[in-house]
Amino acid sequence: MKSNITERVKILDCTLRDGGYYTNWDFDKELVEEYCKAMEELPIEYVEVGYRSIPLKGYLGEYFYCPDYVMKALKEAMPTKKLVIILDEKNIRPEHLEDLLSPCLPYITMVRMAIDPKNFKRAIILAKAVKAMGFEVAFNVMYMSSWKEDDSFLDLLKGLDNTIDYFYMVDSFGGVMPKDVKEIIALVKSKTNVPLGFHGHNNLEMALINTLTAIEEGCIMVDGTITGMGRGAGNLRTELLLTYLNSKNTLKIKFTLLSGVVASFENLKKHYNWGTNLPYMFSGAFSLPQKQVMEWVGMNRYPIGNILNALNNQKESVEDNIKLPVLQREKSFKSALILGGGKSANNHSLAIKKLAEGNEEICIIHAGARNVSTYLEVTNKQFYALAGFESEKLLNTIGDVSKLEQTCVYPPFPRNMGTIIPDAIKEMSVELEAINFTKASIDSPLALGFQIALDLGVKNVFLAGFDGYDTTIDQTQFVLAQENQNILNDALQIKDLEVVAITPTKYKKVNTISIYSII
Incomplete structure (x- = not known):
């Protein structure tokens, strides 16, 4: 490494932008203040502070939209830094730019554009309009590991030297090796004289060596994030790059400031748990999409084996590996008890059993396996709605599979995760034909539970064990609570279906009566 590297x-730090994939682009004010103080004092030239975007569906936080007061405060906190925002090209058109970028002019130096190579021609039109507004422009072109398969988009770089200030190669899947970095940089250099940048992901823990290789091969701008916080497996750790360069006597670092901000983000990491793991490694090795892996891992619904099975199915272009008999749709029961995993299904089990016993018109549907063992001896017909971890939970809960004489029900074929069914329960397993009352989820145990009830001709649903969550919940619980609420909202709209909770619940809009009032 040459001594004049600085x-x-x-160096561009993009923690607030890339890290936002874990926090929904909301960060504590005190953390941002500490981050800005560190950035201002560290040898980092560019700081990417978030997205600017047209309104999109769903909640996306402060640093996804970066209102003008946010940019103003960030610039005041980092007056010597060149601030950057990024546009997601797939959502932005030239007619959006006046409203999106005019407020940025006092604060933002560079606008980066996240670009799918297939949209490169369209991105050029957008880039020219951004450049005309007076910003530096950088292309962040994704899916670097697939460029060698089709590099035709690079021919469009001709004549853009005065439009694009930096051309970034983005290792979206975190799967390139140093040899690939060298080859791709050589390829890009043969097409353009635009200065090059590199953004590495860390699925295979190659972000540092790939970044150093990119520098050696002539890239003049590289990215990092504090603690590697970023989408999926995350990015090159800014502190690692700075420490390495310091060890080569090329940078002077204020390690007190650096260690403080790193410690604060490490505390955040304990909550969100970013970084590589086996599914991210697999997706990186085979250039598979990270977005889906991040959702699967983040939901904490699927075991590692299921995620790897799904990724392997993608690699082999297989939709699913098991087709099951379909649960027959017939009017079999008048009512269904749908039991969730909340404590109330166990605490009030004697009363719930009293409601069911001796009434063959009531079936029991377990939306999850947590309370299955409590109801094993109940003679009513029982169904187990199984997705994600639930098959394994069921076996662990029951222990002796010979006690199981009921029906295991899986989501419709093909399942996104593929299917792993323990041999012990294959003979008693079926799948739903479809889930057609909701679009909130196709593999939620609650969604499966309601669809089972509908397919069996049920007219009355009693809910127990859907306690809901307190206000102090983690991100996974928050996502699951939202999902359950959306499913319940849709179920409550079903014509001729009466839904009532018979144990306490924090979910909204659900009518509640006491189990003790009806036994």
């Missing part, structure tokens, strides 16, 4: 390489 003269020819610029």
Whole structure:
């Protein structure tokens, strides 16, 4: 590594933008203040502070939209830094730019554009309009590991030297190796004289060596994030790059400031748990999408084996590996008890059993396996709605599979995760034909439970064990609570279906009566 690296390489930190994939682009004010103080004092030239975007569906936080007061405060906190925002090209058109970028002019130096190579021609039109507004422009072109398969988009770079200030190669899947970095940089250099940048993901823990290789091959700007916080497996750790360069006597670092902000983000990491793991490694090795892996891992619904099975199905272009008999749709029961995993299904089990016993018109549907063992001896017909971890939970809960004489029900074929069914329960397993009352989820145990009830001709649903969550919940619980609420909202709209909770619940809009009032 040459000693004049700081003269020819610029470091861009994009923690607030890339890290937002874990926090929904909301960060505590105190954390941002500490981050800005560190950035201002560290040898980092560019700081990417978030997205600017047209309104999109769903909640996306402060640093996804970066209102003008946010940009103003960030610039005041980092007056010597060149601030950057990024546009997601797939959502932005030239007619949006006046409203999106005019407020940025006092604060933002560079606008980066996240680009799918297939949309490169369209991105050029957008880039020219951004450049005309007076910003530096950088292309962040995704899916670097697939460029060698089709590099035709690079021919469009001709004549853009005065439009694009930086051309970034983004290892979206975290799967390239140093040899690939060298080859791709050589390829890009043969097409353009635009200065090059590199953004590495860390699925295979190659972000540092790939970044150093990119620098050696002539990239003049590279990215990092504090603690590697970023989408999926995350990015090159900014502190690792700075420490390495310091060890080579190329940078002077205020390690007190650096260690403080790193410690604060490490505390955040304990909550969100970013970084690589086996599914991210697999997706990186085979250039598979990270977005889906991040959702699967983040939901904490699927075991690692299921996620790897799903990724392997994608690699082999297989929709699913098991087709099951379909649960027959017939009017079999008048009422269904749908039991969730909340404590109330166990605490009030004697009363719930009293409601069911001796009434063959009531079936029991377990939306999850947590309370199954409590109801094993009940003679009513029982169904187990199984997705994700639930098959394994069921076996662990029961222990002796010979006690199981009921029906295991899986989501419709093909299942996104593929299917792993323990041999012990294959003979008693079926799948739903479809889930057609809701679009909130196709593999939620609650969604499966309601669809089972509908397919069996049920007219009355009693809910127990859907306690809901307190206000102090983690991100996974928050997502699951939202999902359950959306499913319940849709179920409550079903014509001729009466839904009532018979144990306490924090879910909204659900009518509640006491189990003790009806036994």
